[in-house]
Amino acid sequence: MLVGKKAPNFTAKAFHKGKITSITLEDLKGKWVVLCFYPGDFTFV
């Protein structure tokens, strides 16, 4: 269970406002982050 623990860091490619970028979680320190996983694009819910 991860609640109460440090969020595992990662770096990933991302599509953001028309561009391909790279996001590293630790770079966002000082901001709150909502990390949302979902099964896949073009699904229904």
Added chain:
Amino acid sequence: MQKLNVEVLSVSVDSVFTHKIWNETELSKMVDGGIPYPMLSDQNGSIGSLYGVYNEESGVNIRGRFLIDADGIIQAAEILSPPVGRNPKELLRQIKAYQHHQKTGEVMPSGWEEGGKTLKPSTALAGNVWKEWQPK
């Protein structure tokens, strides 16, 4: 979300190019201007595995949502199996509650909504919560 100093990141095993096409062909018809937040690609499920939401059998990440505070600590999580979508109102309520707690040290009783009754933990309050707050 920006007003609350919150960055949203979505993650799936799709490629960034699939994200682009999904945004262009469908999402931009549901959200004005398209998706405003970064859509991350987790093609081998490695990020999902770190957070315990990657399902190896189906090869996808299930619907996990993690609320991470400004110090990088996970304050809340919700994990749903695929058929049911999330409730953004509940997420917003949790963000406001945790931020209020970090600012004031106050705690939010069950069912708290913004502007609602909060409690200040103290020795005197132990056993006396009923005088301050009743469930509805």
